[in-house]
Amino acid sequence: MSLAAFRILYPLFGVKVDILFFEGSMSLYFVASLIAVVYAFKGEKLLSRTFLILVVLAFILHTLSIVTRLSAASHLPVTNLYEATSFFAWCIVLLFLFIEYRYRIGILGSFILPLVFMLMLSSSALPKEIKPLSPLLQSSWLGVHTLLAFLGDAAFAMAFGIGIMYLIQEHYLKTKRLSGLFERLPSLQILDEINYRLITLGFPLLTLAIITGAIWAQSAWGSYWRWDPKEVWSLITWFIYAIVLHVRIAAGWRGKKAAILSIIGFVSVLFTFFGVNLLIKGSHTFL
Amino acid sequence: MNIIVLGVNHKTADVELRERIAFPGEKLTHALKAMTAIDGIKEGIILSTCNRVEIYGNISDIDTGPGKIKDFVSSYHSIPIETIDNALYVKQGPEAVRHVFRVASSLDSMVLGEPQILGQLKDAFEKAIEMKTTGILLNRLMKKAISVAKRIRTETRIAENAVSISYAAVELAKKIFEDLTTRVVMLLGAGDMAELAARHLVNNGVRTVLVANRTYERACELARDFQGRPVKFDSFLQEMIHTDIIICSTGALNYVLSKDQVNWVMKGRKNKPMFIIDISVPRNIDPEINKLDNVYLYDIDDLNSIVDANLSERRREAEKAEAIIAEEVDVFLKWQASLDAVPTIVDLRQKAEDIRKEELKKALNKLGSLDDNEIKVIEALTNSIVNKLLHPPMVALKGDSDDKDILAATIRKLYGINGKTE
Known part of the structure; x- marks a missing residue:
């Protein structure tokens, strides 16, 4: 019912409201990131409260932007790079808000929000018009496959941010120069624990995304696996995280090594996401 | 109406001397009473910890007061004055206020920023309240010292990070x-x-x-x-x-x-x-x-180097704290100055005159056209009512009673006059 309402609202006053919402949320993410970075250096509690409120507001606008676009396009808006990047950022913020609610690590925002803003900024530079969906993509798998993939990638993005925080904190503790960020960064143990949990969340999501993608490919193109660059890189990413989990459980690779691996894994995620789309031609290029 | 601080601390006296002039719990109540019973010592608080023994007083005369307190300490503990004189510091006026604020904020402590001293100061204050040896001046001084210490605790990082x-x-x-x-x-x-x-x-x-x-x-x-x-x-x-x-x-x-x-x-x-x-x-x-x-x-x-780094961080923060204290000492001195009888007389007169003029104007407006003579009569009426009402308080303030400061404070409170006059 609300979707219909949004469809009527969509071309409100000749302005595309989804773009309006998108730009509003991007500006708020920008201000929030700035405050979050200042907080990392100054450590005043008021700053962390301020940027959290801004992120919540930005997230509401962001959600409205996605919902209005969904109503206009009648499918999950993830079919061009603008939509996909914005949706990816949305998933990261969703996870961020959840972790912040659960663990209250104020300084997490200083590491995650700039990444979110960068994603929004690159998204904003991309063409935004809604094109008719190619018949190949018209399938209920679209929503399932992409949602799984994006949530998984968002978990890996968070693990990346947490991994960087771990390395900084571990550096402070090893070199015994305890100043600045040291006080505001949480304990190594909690960073390692959240990092591990995020990867155990992201890995099954990625696995399911690859499986649903294969099933979808079978129904759309008639073959499960075609060694398309996106598929290859997803598989490489999958292997990296499989190794992360394996060495952790089997060989006790935790802490610093786990943090470094989660950073390498995310580089692979980013390449799968952007690199493949921008550099290599393949059947995922519609995205 | 003069604040005085007299005492010894870990910098001026060794532990042996500090022990000899300490006022442990059971002696404290008696000492407070005995000290404030002395003529010219109107209020008194005794702070006695292992690192310092300090007496905060309100004395009538700045020339004879310090001697009276010294004599009290010396005779109370049966120690000749010469023995303690070198270790004893005496501060008056702004210096005394600043000293109390610094003690409360732990700027004068052996371990900079340690939190116990504020609690000890509060205890000493409560004891004095209990024994009714404080009045308007020391009450205000102590309350202010406690709030300054809290302000410094929240606005600076003086008490943060381990120093052991x-x-x-x-x-x-x-x-x-x-x-x-x-x-x-x-x-x-x-x-x-x-x-x-x-x-x-x-x-x-x-x-x-x-x-x-x-x-x-x-x-x-x-x-x-x-x-x-x-x-x-x-x-x-x-x-x-x-x-x-x-x-x-x-x-x-x-x-x-x-x-x-x-x-x-x-x-x-x-x-x-x-x-x-x-x-x-x-x-x-x-x-x-x-x-x-x-x-x-x-x-x-x-x-050790972490502790050193934290200590020098505390010293940096202490500079910020000193600035806050300087500011708060000014505020306190202004308040204290307002307790003097003369500015209170001026302020009270001004207040009454303002009211008189305003009410007179209203009345004359309502009455409409009056001739000069009628206006003069009404004006004289208002003047004499105001003067008659103000006469007794003015006499009291101008007299030479010893509790003029209390009168001035009471009048300010009753008439809602703020201590702005300098």
Whole structure:
């Protein structure tokens, strides 16, 4: 019912409201990131409260932007790079808000929000018009496959941010120069624990995304696996995280090594996401 | 109506002298009464801690007052004045106010920023209130001192970060482990500092303490103290696999723990992080161990330099605190000045005159056209009412009674006159 309402609202006053919402949320993410970075250096509690409120507001606008676009396009808006990047950022913020609610690590925002803003900024530079969906993509798998993939990638993005925080904190503790960020960064143990949990969340999501993608490919193109660059890189990413989990459980690779691996894994995620789309031609290029 | 501070502290007097002129609990109530019974000492508070003995007073005469308090201290403790005179400092006026604020904010403490002094000051104040030896001036001074100390605590970082080795160890442990309650601590060897560090860890949540010592009896003894478990010295390596924090302080002259051994332990515990504190001199643990993944080794020098860094951070913060104090001393002095009779007389007159003029204007407007003579009569009427009403308070304020300051304060309160006049 609300979707219909949004469809009527969509071309409100000749302005595309989804773009309006998108730009509003991007500006708020920008201000929030700035405050979050200042907080990392100054450590005043008021700053962390301020940027959290801004992120919540930005997230509401962001959600409205996605919902209005969904109503206009009648499918999950993830079919061009603008939509996909914005949706990816949305998933990261969703996870961020959840972790912040659960663990209250104020300084997490200083590491995650700039990444979110960068994603929004690159998204904003991309063409935004809604094109008719190619018949190949018209399938209920679209929503399932992409949602799984994006949530998984968002978990890996968070693990990346947490991994960087771990390395900084571990550096402070090893070199015994305890100043600045040291006080505001949480304990190594909690960073390692959240990092591990995020990867155990992201890995099954990625696995399911690859499986649903294969099933979808079978129904759309008639073959499960075609060694398309996106598929290859997803598989490489999958292997990296499989190794992360394996060495952790089997060989006790935790802490610093786990943090470094989660950073390498995310580089692979980013390449799968952007690199493949921008550099290599393949059947995922519609995205 | 003069604030005076008279006392000794850890900088001016050695512990022996401080002990001799201290006012322990049972003597304090009596001393407060005896001191304020002296003519010319209108209010008094005695702060007596192990690092300082100070008397805060309100004296009538700035020339004779200090001598009276000195005489009181000397005769109360039967110590000749010459013995204490060198150690004794006397501060008056702005200096006295500043001193009290600095004491409350722990800027004058032996350990800069330590929090106990504020509590001790509050206790001394409460005792004096109980004995009714404070009045308007010292009450205000103490309340202000407490609020200044709180302001400094929140606006500066003077009380943050550990300034002792054992606290530094606890803070580090909290940055490695999220939850200390599930951690296991092992004391390797025994020393006062090691015990203290373990004690702080236990106070911060650690529940399991293991004690390894070359003499097993000593290990048992210590373990009993901590409600922990003694460990045979030759099996401590095996126990380390389940230990998260090790505090080492043996008298050994060489390393009791080598890199290879710790490597072996880390494999056994699947690389779970380990925090090793080596407070022995000479060091008992190979410093190379810090290079192992997930092992954090701190020796006594490391902890000392953290403490030093935190102390110099506190000194930097103390500069900010001094600025706050300077500001608050000004505010306090302005208030105190407003208690003088003369500005109160001026302010009260002004207030009455303002009201008279305003009401007169209203009345004349309502009455409409009046001739000059009629206006004069009405004006004279208002004048004489105001003057008659103000006469008794003015006489009281101008008189030479000893409690004029209280009168002035009361009048300001009753008439809602703020202490703005300087």
